[in-house]
Every structure is written in structure tokens, then in C-alpha cells.
Amino acid sequence: MSEWTWEWTGYDPAAERLRESLCTLGNGYFATRGAVPECRAGLVHYPGTYAAGCYNRLESTVAGRQAVNEDLVNLPNWLLLRFRLRHAEGSWGPWFSPDTHGLLDHRHTLDLHRATLTRAFRHRGDEAGVLGLEQTRLVHMGDPHLAALRTVFTAEDWSGEVEIESCLDGEVINGNVHRYRALNRHHVTRVRTGAEEPHTVWLSCRTSTSDIAVAMAARTTVVADLAPVSSELRPGRHGVVHRLVVPIAPRQPVTVVKTVALHTSRDTAISDPLAEAVDRVSTAADFPGLLDSHVAAWERLWRRADIQVPGEAGRILRFHLFHVLQTLSPHTADLDVGVPARGLHGEAYRGHVFWDELFVLPYLNLHFPEVSLGLLNYRYRRLPRACRAAAAIGRAGAMYPWQSGSDGREETQEWHLNPHSGDWLPDHSRLQHHVGSAIAYNVWQYCEATGDTEYLHTKGAEMLLQIARFWTDLAVFDPDLGRYRIRGVVGPDEYHDSYPGAALPGLDDNAYTNVTAAWVLARTLDLLRRLPAWRREELFERVRLDGSELLKWDEISRRLRVPFHQGVISQFEGYDDLAELDWDAYRTRYSSIRRLDRILEAEGDTVNRYKASKQADVLMLDYLFSPTELRQLFLRLGYDLDDEVWRRTVDYYLRRTSHGSTLSGLVHGLVLARARRAEAWQYVQEALEGDIADIQGGTTGEGIHLGAMAGTLDLVQRGLTGLETREDALWLDPVPLPALSEYGFSLRYRGHWGVGLRRHGGQLEIGVPDSEESPIRVVLADRAVTIAPGETCTLVLAES
Secondary structure, eight states: OOTTEEEEESOOGGGHHHHHHHTOEEOSSEEEOOOOTTOOSSSSOOOOEEETTOEEEEEEEETTEEEEEEEEOOOOBOOOEEEEEEETTSOBOOOOOTTTSOEEEEEEEEETTTTEEEEEEEEEOSSSOEEEEEEEEEEOSSSTTEEEEEEEEEESSOOEEEEEEEEEEOOOOOOSOGGGTTSOOOOEEEEEEEEETTTEEEEEEEETTTOOEEEEEEEEEEEESSOOOEEEEEEOSSEEEEEEEEEEBBTBOEEEEEEEEEEETTOSSOSOHHHHHHHHHHHOOOHHHHHHHHHHHHHHHHHHHOEEOOHHHHHHHHHHHHHHHHHSOGGGGGSSOOOBTTTTSOOGGGGOBOSTHHHHHHHHTTTOHHHHHHHHHHHHHTHHHHHHHHHHTTOOSOOOOSSBOSSSSOOOOSEEEETTTTEEEEOOGGGOTTHHHHHHHHHHHHHHHHOOHHHHHTHHHHHHHHHHHHHHHHOEEETTTTEEEOOSBOOTTOSOOSOTTOSSOOBSOOHHHHHHHHHHHHHHHHHHHHSOHHHHHHHHHHHTOOTTHHHHHHHHHHHBOOOEETTEEOSSTTGGGSBOOOHHHHHHHOSOOTTHHHHHHHTTOOGGGBSOBSSOSTTHHHHHSOHHHHHHHHHHTTOOOOHHHHHHHHHHHHTTBOOOSHHHHHHHHHHHHHHOHHHHHHHHHHHHHTTTTTTTSSSGGGOOOHHHHHHHHHIIIIIITTOEEETTEEEOOOOOOGGGOOEEEEEEETTEEEEEEEEETTEEEEEOOOSSSOOEEEEOSSOEEEEOTTOEEEEEOOOO
């Protein structure tokens, strides 16, 4: 395989769900899993199609309780195209299926550069001879409403006929995640079908409660040397079929092209989704024309975003970038959508938006800032809802939900299923209020990278201010300690959601939560000082802020409590009182202990009793902040965080983490690259291979882990370079990691398109393209340089 192509050879039903996720094609508006076209959804195959932001809410009875869940909807299946053969003197054979027919030379090839999925195989019919088949599909990056599937049939040594059914199938449910099977999964209703002679069929439907209209139209045409072609359009109750019968002869290819248009009532600049879909597909170019414009659109993306790293690591990074761009493309900028944790690749987490943008936006900010802006606006539009959520629990400011969907209410389930025990358990992850700090961090980082002061002074300022207000109101002064405390929360670890035996959920003084809350307060105060007086007055009036509140903000930002024990930062108050886990015993008994919480619950125990973390929690601080900024944060809080304390903290939690999240290896890789370089690579490698190798044992088939994929790109762009955008400069503090000692990429920074950074041979080369923009100031630990447009600067790096 080349650096641009990925291949899957043979046919393995057990691996189909994983391959389907990894072969998903999308354009930021919608995506379709890489399922084989001739099979409907079942135990092996799952041909899901998802439009960004298309959610629906249903009520279910779970464990005797009523539950309401909002899901990203699996839309009607446009991909379905099946065939069967008839020898010249025989009857029709059975419909082909890879599960019942022998396959010869079966291969899927994913071409990242062209963004196409090609499937090729040979099939020997029962009576007919060998049939060769090549299928190429695309989900168009130029026109986000179009997709196409080209199928070429070639008879090797026989003649006869091939019958083809090209379908739009509306009989679909959300069935990608087995553990959700107890939930109501029928989101699509009011299916209507029809046909437009001579080549087009259509299907329209609506989501059952959100009432989103969805329309698809499919044009199926045949190019063949032999004639005639029999064609019949057959609308049905739940789907519509275009039936074709085509003569076939040895070595005379028959090409069938299915072109599909998708529209919903959420689209802008349309009247009727169905009329728009029919019109768009009827005027779409032929397959060669669609392919040319699609490849050209991708070429423009690659010029802005490609990353060059030698070897297998570089190949995987490009694969990750491909999937990030399929989920969050420039088309996404115009949509009201957030960052779905599992991409548009499956139904895990119900398509919800968590804090994963924290790992995605740092990369997008310097390549596609317009996409970052669109994702931040998703949060801004839901600011009123976040303020209502805070008010509902008697708090000021904005309490953003841990899981967000269509309208910004809390979508976190109240119960979740443990597949190990079969038990439904209460879910307290909605107490992860640190999602608000993540949103504030993303606002700040976007504005630093782009210089977008208008956004920072308006929408960004409102979000920061309301998040700061929430933290201020949540913090309670403890006179015995002389410090403020934040109680009853859950940190990024997620394993610990209460104290052992406690009647109420939540933990006190989670270090990550408190430190990031202090950061939000400090940055918001900085921003308010910098605002023009008229804007500050307008903002205070708009949100009804009394200037006297700021004195308390400043005090809390300096006196929030960070617990310590044994010379290390405590993950939360009381962490040191928990029991030590016999890690070796559990590793011996179980093939994987990544989901230690489920294992212990199935044994009648709880992870809340132990010093055991699912993923990085305290160590996340080193992922977000440079060592200098982190020390300054702790000093503001009145704590001395020297190198020795941090090294002990890293060592302490490294021994007590099960890495039950794909984000954990990513964070540990970056942290260890700074603290314990020799051990960093194993975690970086785990982050790179997380989805490709499906290290969590089946989860990738339910959707890729978008945050982890984007995070590996950020690990190179920001982690290895030490890149920060602050104080109107690019700050660099390169970390030497031998396994990733060479890399190159370009950045879009404050009006400069294509600022190139390249590390090789112990040197860092920075090139600024020629333009009318101002020079760029670059700051390293031991020097600062100013690089004018059209100039290139080569810096010799120290050994360590």
C-alpha cells in the first residue's frame, strides 16, 4: 500500500463493521459507511447514512423506567444495489450476497487522495461463468448533497443477462450499537416514494419527533455495448426500486452508475427538499465529471491541511486527517452542528457532542478557522439553554451539558448498560461540568490563532463571561482551609463519580476542574480589562453583570483549592484514602482491563473504591497548557509546581491508569514526550493505532473516535513543536521524540496562508509565503526572530 491508499483483502464477516467505519466516505454535510451495496443492515453489515445535525428524540422503557434519548438518525439507505445472473439458456440465479456466494480476489481500496472507495472481486455463478465486478463510490466534496456509485460488470467466459435492482430503502432503524437494542430505534416515519421517468426514483420521509424532512433522489443509468436494456421503476410502501435487465457478453463491460442527491429541511436556500433533490440529481454530471470535480475539491483541502511525516506514522496521520475532514469540512462551517464524538461514522454515543472539540479545534484553528468558528457558534447558539440549565439548579451563568445534541439540553443518559453484567446502572457523567472550561479554552485558542478580536469581544466574551459566572457561583468558601472549593463534580477520569458508600454522586475539588476553572476566571478578567469601555459597558448591560462581581472572580481565581498528597497533585479530595488495586492480578485474569469499571461492577465491586483512572485527568493539565503557563497558573493559586512535583505526579498516575479511553494514550504520549521521553512512543503509537487496530475491542465499528484522530494531528502540530499562539506571536518549544523526529506542515496564521514548518536534521525551518501581510514574530525559549513575508528562517535546535 502506498502512503495514500489503504487496502482490505479477502472477506471476513466478523471484521465487516470495523472496515465499514474505516471506509466511511463523507463531506461534512453527510457521510455513508463503507458497507457493501448489495446487503441490507443485519448482524454482519450496516450501511448507515448520517446527515450532520439530523437528530430525533424518542421515549423508551429501560429497566422498568421511562427514558428519553436523542439520536443522530440513520437515514434511508441510498447505497442498496443488488444483482443476479442468468446464463443465456438458464433461469435466474439467486441474488448475490458475499455471505452466501464464493468470492475470488475480494479487495477494498480506500484512496485518500481521491477520497474514493473501490471494491473489486470475481464471482463464479452457479450456472453462469465467472463475473468480475468493480465498484467505485464517492460522497462529493464539491457538492455536499451528491454521492455516486459506479459498478462495472464484466463476464469473463459466458453470456447472458444481469438483473440489477437499484433501491432507495426507507425501512431503516438505528441498529448499529448492540447495547442500545432495548431502546426505541424507529426514527424515520411517513415514507413516500415515487419515480420520474426515465431514470430517477425518489423517497421522502420525516423524523418522528423533530419533524425534519429528508429527501433522496437516485438516477441510475447503464452504459453497455449490447442492447436493449429493460428498465422498470417500482415505488413501494417503504422503498423504491429501479429494476434493470442488461445483456452481458464475454469481456464487454456493463457500467451501471447510481447518482444520488440528499436534502433535508434544515438546508438553506431551498424551498422543498424533495423537489431540490430531484432537480439536483437530474442535472448532476456523469460519473467521470463528478469524479473530476470531487477530486479537485479534495486537492484544495489537501493543500491546506496535509501533514508530512515519514513512514507508517505519517501514513496513519494522513488517514486520521482524512476522517477529520470528512466529518468537519468547510461545508460544516455553514451548518448548526458541533463535533460528534464518533464522527458521522456510526451511532455510538448517539451522535452526541461532548468535549472532543477540545482535541479537534487546535488543529482546525490553523488550517480551517472558518470551520472552528462554525463549531464555536454551535455553542454560542446554545448559550441561553446553558444559562437556563444553570438557573434550574440555582446557579448563575452557563452550565453547558456534558452531552449535547440538537438544542443544547443535557442529553446524557440517566442509565447505561454494562455489557459485562447486563445491568443498567445510574449514569452521573452529566456532572462533568469541566466541559464549560473546554468551550472557554476553545474560544480563547481560536481567537489567539486567528486574531479575530471581533468574535472575542462579542460572542466569545459572552460565553467566557457566563462560564466564569457559573464557576464563581459553584465555588464555596471553606473558612477552615481559607480556600474556595468546588464540590459534587466528576472529572475527566470518569471512573470515579462518587465517594465509596456515599448517598449522593460527585467528588470534591477535582484538580483538573478547579485549575481550569481558575484559568477561565483569569482569562475572562484579562479580556474584560482589554475591552473598549463602550463594549464593556454594553456587555455588562446585556448580561446584567455588576462590576463588583469581578472582585470575587479575581479572589476565587487565586484561592481555588488544589489538593495534594504524598508530594503529588491529588486527582480529587480524598483520592489518597482509596484502596490500591492489584493491577497484576486483574491483568492476569482478563485479556483487557481498559474498561475496569465494567469488570469490577460485574464482580459486585465498584471502581469508586480504588486508585484507578480510566484516562488522563490531572495529567490533562499538561496537555492543555505549556509547562510555563501551568506553573504560572499554580503560582496564581498559591502553589509551587516545580519539575520534581510534576514528575512525581506523572509517575504516580501512570501506574494507576487503565487507558479505557482512546484519548488517554494521546494525552499520555504528549505528557511523556516532555517528562519521560523514552516511554512516550508506546503511548503515541497506541493513539495512532487506536481505531485502525480497534484496540477497544469492537467500538470502532460503532464509529471512529474523532477526538483521538484529530488529537494525533495536534500532537505533531502543537505537541512536538511546543506551538502556542499568544501575545501576537508563534511560540515554539520543540520536543525531541526520536520516532517522530521529522515532520512538516503548513499553517494559516493571522492572514498568512501556508506558513510552513519543517523539522529535519536537528533544524526547524519556518517559511512565510509572500504577501502584503505583516511579518510574523516567532519566539523560542532562547531567542526570538521576525520573519517577513517571502522569507524563510532556519533555526538550529538544541539537543534536548
